Amino acid sequence: MDSINVHSLLFLLFAAVACAFAVAVVVTSNVVRMAFYLVVSLGATAGLYFLAGADFVGAMQLMIYVGGTLVLLVFGVMLTAQGPFISMRTRAGEWIIAAVVGSSLLGLLLSTAFRVDAWKPPAEAREQTASVTSSRLGGGLLGYRVDRMEQAAAEQADPTLAKNSQGMSGYLMPFEVISVHLLVVLIAAAYLARPKKRVGPREA
Amino acid sequence: MNLLTEPIGISHYLAVGAVMFVAGAVCMATKRNALGILMGIELVLNGANVNFVAFSSEYLRSGPRASLGLDGQLIALFVIVLAAAEAAVALAIALNFYNNHATIDVDRADDLKG
Amino acid sequence: MADFFHYDLGLWPGVAKALAAVIQCALLLNVVAVGALVFIWLERKVSGRIQDRLGPTRVGGKFGWLQTLADGVKLITKEDLVPKEADGFLFKAAPYISFCSSFAAYMALPFSSGWVGLPINTAVFFIVAVVGLEVFGVILAGYASGSKWSLFGGMREAAQVVSYEVPLGLCVVVPVVIAGTMDLVAIGDMQAGLFTNWFVLHDPFTFITFFVYLTCATASVNRAPFDLAEAESELVAGFHTEYSGLRWSIFFMAEYGSMFAVSALAAILFLGGWNGPIPLTSLLGLTDVGEPAAIGAFLSWLCGEEWGPRVAGYLGRLLGMTNLIFKACLGVTAMMWVRWTLPRLRIDQVITTCLKYCTPIAAVMFVGACLWKVGGIPFANDFVPHQDRLEVRESYHRTWGKPREDKPKAPPITNATTESTVATAATR
Numbered sequence: 001m002d003s004i005n006v007h008s009l010l011f012l013l014f015a016a017v018a019c020a021f022a023v024a025v026v027v028t029s030n031v032v033r034m035a036f037y038l039v040v041s042l043g044a045t046a047g048l049y050f051l052a053g054a055d056f057v058g059a060m061q062l063m064i065y066v067g068g069t070l071v072l073l074v075f076g077v078m079l080t081a082q083g084p085f086i087s088m089r090t091r092a093g094e095w096i097i098a099a100v101v102g103s104s105l106l107g108l109l110l111s112t113a114f115r116v117d118a119w120k121p122p123a124e125a126r127e128q129t130a131s132v133t134s135s136r137l138g139g140g141l142l143g144y145r146v147d148r149m150e151q152a153a154a155e156q157a158d159p160t161l162a163k164n165s166q167g168m169s170g171y172l173m174p175f176e177v178i179s180v181h182l183l184v185v186l187i188a189a190a191y192l193a194r195p196k197k198r199v200g201p202r203e204a
Numbered sequence: 205m206n207l208l209t210e211p212i213g214i215s216h217y218l219a220v221g222a223v224m225f226v227a228g229a230v231c232m233a234t235k236r237n238a239l240g241i242l243m244g245i246e247l248v249l250n251g252a253n254v255n256f257v258a259f260s261s262e263y264l265r266s267g268p269r270a271s272l273g274l275d276g277q278l279i280a281l282f283v284i285v286l287a288a289a290e291a292a293v294a295l296a297i298a299l300n301f302y303n304n305h306a307t308i309d310v311d312r313a314d315d316l317k318g
Numbered sequence: 319m320a321d322f323f324h325y326d327l328g329l330w331p332g333v334a335k336a337l338a339a340v341i342q343c344a345l346l347l348n349v350v351a352v353g354a355l356v357f358i359w360l361e362r363k364v365s366g367r368i369q370d371r372l373g374p375t376r377v378g379g380k381f382g383w384l385q386t387l388a389d390g391v392k393l394i395t396k397e398d399l400v401p402k403e404a405d406g407f408l409f410k411a412a413p414y415i416s417f418c419s420s421f422a423a424y425m426a427l428p429f430s431s432g433w434v435g436l437p438i439n440t441a442v443f444f445i446v447a448v449v450g451l452e453v454f455g456v457i458l459a460g461y462a463s464g465s466k467w468s469l470f471g472g473m474r475e476a477a478q479v480v481s482y483e484v485p486l487g488l489c490v491v492v493p494v495v496i497a498g499t500m501d502l503v504a505i506g507d508m509q510a511g512l513f514t515n516w517f518v519l520h521d522p523f524t525f526i527t528f529f530v531y532l533t534c535a536t537a538s539v540n541r542a543p544f545d546l547a548e549a550e551s552e553l554v555a556g557f558h559t560e561y562s563g564l565r566w567s568i569f570f571m572a573e574y575g576s577m578f579a580v581s582a583l584a585a586i587l588f589l590g591g592w593n594g595p596i597p598l599t600s601l602l603g604l605t606d607v608g609e610p611a612a613i614g615a616f617l618s619w620l621c622g623e624e625w626g627p628r629v630a631g632y633l634g635r636l637l638g639m640t641n642l643i644f645k646a647c648l649g650v651t652a653m654m655w656v657r658w659t660l661p662r663l664r665i666d667q668v669i670t671t672c673l674k675y676c677t678p679i680a681a682v683m684f685v686g687a688c689l690w691k692v693g694g695i696p697f698a699n700d701f702v703p704h705q706d707r708l709e710v711r712e713s714y715h716r717t718w719g720k721p722r723e724d725k726p727k728a729p730p731i732t733n734a735t736t737e738s739t740v741a742t743a744a745t746r
Contacts, residue, residue: 006335011212015220022227022247031237032461036408038243039454041224045250048220049280050438051212052261057280059440061253063447064284067483069246069291074457075476076295077239078469080308081461094234102230109222113215120213137281140274171278178285185289192296 011051018044032081035074042066056137141171217258225251236309238298242291249287256280342435346424354574358386360647361654368658396563403464412462413561413568416455420575423448427582428503430592430638441502445583446483446490449576450538453479456557459569463560471556474546474665481672482537482544488680489531492524492687493517493587502583506591513595518588521695523686528588530680532652535580537672539573542657546665574650581649582642589645592638 021041025034043066049058228247235241260276302308359374362385366373374382400409426441426448428434438444453475460472496517497505509515518528537544548556558569585591663671 008212011216015216018220019223019227022224025243025247026227026231026234030405031240032405032458033408034240034243036411036454036458038246041247042250043451045220045224045254048217048254049257052217052257054257054260054277054280055439056443057253057257057277057284059438059443059447060281060284063443063450063483063487064288065246065250067447067450067453068480069288071453071457071476071480072291072295073239073242073246074454075473075480076242076298078457078461078473078476079299080239080302098230098234101233102226105229106222106226109226110219113218113222116215120215136274137277140278174282178282182285182289185293189292189296192293193299 007051011048014044014047014051017041018048031077032074035070035077038073039066039070042070141175214258214261217254217261221251221254221258223251224248224254227251236311238301238308238310239295241310242294242298245290245294246287249283253280253283256283346421346435350421350424350571350575350578353578354571355386355390357574357577357650358389358570359383360651364651364654365658368655390567393563393567398563398565399560401464401560405462405464408458408462409560410565412455412459413565413572414455415458416452416572417568417575419448419451419455420572420579422451423576423579426502427579428506428586428591429642430635431503431507433635433639434503437501437503440500442490442494442500442505442583442587445502445579446486449579450479450483452539452572452576455569455572456540459561460557463557465560467553467559468557471546471548471553471559475540475557477665478540478544478546478668478672479538481669482534482676485530485672485676485680486534486538488677488684489527489534490583490587492527492680492684495684495688496520496524496691502586502591506586506593509590510593513590515593516588516590521687521690523683523690524588527680527683527687528584530676530683531584531588532649533671534676534680535584536653536656537668539576539580541573541577541653543660543662544668545657545662546668577650577653578646581653582646584649585642585645591645592635592642594637594641 018041021037021044024037025041028034028037042061046058046061046066049055049061224247228244228249228251231244231247232241233244235244256276256279258276260274260280298308301313305312359382363373363381374385376382377384377388400406423445425435426438426444428437428441434441456475457472460468460470460475463469493505494500497508499505505517509517513519517524519525540546540548546556548558553559558566561569
């Protein structure tokens with residue numbers, strides 16, 4: 001018997017947790033428990049990112065997604081969680097339709113996922129060497145692509161290749177756009193959630 | 205015990221992503237609670253993110269074929285940031301809805317129905 | 319450590335990894351548990367002294383050493399209550415979520431150069447993120463208790479932690495910018511040498527950032543004066559009103575655990591980590607890099623060429639760990655001092671402190687530190703000899719995560735090249 005692949009074992013663990021709690025989010029009708037299951041599911045997904053060698057994305061997932069967005073969500077849940085709204089049940093007919101549509105979609109996606117040869121698992125596990133992802137990502141944002149150095153060099157040597165240049169495509173522009181977008185969202189959310197103006201004598 | 209001894213490929217990640225995506229889609233379709241729908245959206249975005257990270261990873265490929273590389277991780281980052289923005293606005297809308305209608309059931313948002 | 323079992327004792331890689339994982343988990347769990355015991359005792363003593371009393375004096379001898387243990391025994395024997403209105407499953411799960419997230423921070427926390435459970439390249443972010451997750455336990459406890467006091471506590475906690483994550487993140491980024499890496503081991507190693515190399519003395523901006531970080535860290539682990547989630551004068555006991563016995567004490571272990579974690583993070587990011595104010599370990603030769611000197615030479619003579627430098631390095635790191643733990647304990651003591659000195663803030667004051675003071679100050683400090691680094695203006699640490707930071711970082715990146723594949727399994731004794739010592743330094 002081959003020895004157990006530690007990487008695979010951890011993957012299966014995290015994947016099982018992520019999938020099981022994702023399904024639990026759908027199945028449960030109590031909104032606070034839904035939020036809790038979602039937290040666990042997304043936390044396990046962060047584990048999957050670490051396993052895939054994407055340290056920075058994993059840490060970001062934990063910090064922004066789980067630590068920021070979901071806390072916000074739970075906050076919203078608690079603000080609106082009052083007696084009748086905590087558990088709102090879905091009708092049985094809707095469940096049946098949702099189950100049929102969902103399982104057919106799942107079947108389609110899964111059969112696609114396992115059919116393409118290029119996506120098959122490698123014949124033997126590659127040694128998982130931790131890479132320094134954060135500085136590479138930072139460079140990528142500024143247009144300095146560590147992972148595309150050969151391509152860029154080839155384009156520099158041969159100008160005909162550079163026509164549809166793919167080598168040093170950076171992400172500075174999207175980064176700026178998303179920063180401004182975040183600012184707009186911040187102001188918009190504050191505007192939407194502001195208290196209604198009360199008509200009446202102003203307090204001194 | 206084949207799964208335990210065999211290395212993990214992109215397909216496995218895609219399967220996880222597919223489960224999360226479908227769970228999110230079903231969640232969006234069946235929940236009546238506005239915040240439940242929001243959670244469905246988060247699940248869908250995460251399912252997509254799992255795929256991006258899987259395609260960008262160097263460990264899951266068999267050959268020297270170029271992976272998505274940093275592109276995948278950067279897009280995953282953007283998705284995370286956008287999800288945060290989306291959640292903030294959606295939450296503000298949900299709270300406004302709750303203030304105006306005294307309920308969080310989206311089926312009751314039928315003011316524009318003739 | 320897995321490498322040690324694998325290469326030096328000749329175990330199978332799977333077994334070596336599993337063994338190393340078990341040992342490291344046990345060690346870290348001990349740090350958290352014993353740390354909590356000591357800190358609770360310390361808290362009682364500190365609060366006693368500040369309020370002009372003695373604190374515990376009887377249990378376990380003169381200073382009441384065993385007071386916490388006695389408390390623990392009392393808590394274990396208490397009845398484990400679950401209120402009728404509570405959401406049973408979440409109520410029971412909440413303390414464990416809190417504790418797990420606080421404990422997970424130790425996974426990436428280096429205790430000395432290279433002594434870290436899981437070397438993550440983005441350790442700084444990881445720790446901040448994971449400590450921030452502790453809030454879920456508190457929120458769920460607040461909700462699941464089915465009590466209004468608890469719910470209020472949970473809500474306050476949620477609002478507070480989400481807001482304080484912003485200035486905390488900004489403060490943490492300042493040393494990261496100076497170091498140019500998010501790896502805590504590299505950041506710590508960069509501050510070797512005299513105390514002027516510590517990042518807190520890098521420039522005036524980092525000096526101020528350090529204090530902003532302390533404020534935000536106190537708030538994010540919700541200690542007084544920011545402990546609104548458990549404000550006993552208004553909310554009975556806040557989120558843990560309905561908890562009793564062991565579950566309640568797990569909340570406390572989590573709180574003290576994350577206090578220690580953020581203090582240790584402060585020590586590594588700003589106060590030189592495991593490096594003392596004077597480079598004692600390298601003066602004594604307790605290092606495994608370079609020519610053995612002083613005690614290191616003696617050890618080389620005693621244990622042979624292969625093991626001498628390694629033993630010396632081990633001793634040096636042990637000293638470093640003592641150093642780090644001492645600094646982190648100082649941070650924890652400072653938090654206690656603040657707790658028993660300042661009155662609790664109101665919730666609007668807490669949010670004002672965060673949004674109107676901490677965040678703008680942190681942002682200005684961040685920009686200032688960036689400009690200072692770009693401008694290359696000398697400050698305290700440029701007038702004494704120190705290692706080039708870039709060099710430390712690059713050498714670290716080169717050796718980082720490279721498996722020791724090229725070396726034979728169970729290396730022969732003669733293989734005492736510098737390469738092996740560097741590899742030992744890079745792994746653990």
